[in-house]
Amino acid sequence: MSPGKGSLSTLLNHKDKKYLFIDEFQYATDGGRLLKFIYDNFPAKIFITGSSSTELSVQSIQYLVGRIFVFTLYPFSFLNR
DSSP: OOTTSSOHHHHHTSSSOOEEEESSGGGSTTHHHHHHHHHHHSOOEEEEOOSOHHHHHHHHHTTOTTTOOOOOOOOOOOOOO
8 A cells, every 4th residue: 555545544454564654753743642542552663753852752751651662863974984
């Protein structure tokens, strides 16, 4: 199924492995609560990213206690050394 076709529920209920990537998550309205719903109801690995780590933490951690693994991914550098 191509992106834009069907609902998120249809995509996440497909029998293959599922990975959901959400960028700039800090802009999502009520994102932590909705993320908890997705995590609890669909067998998918969820990755959230954003440019404001403080806002990401506050918004999502309160709803995802015991369900979240937080790590910092630093920008990649392609400089020769």
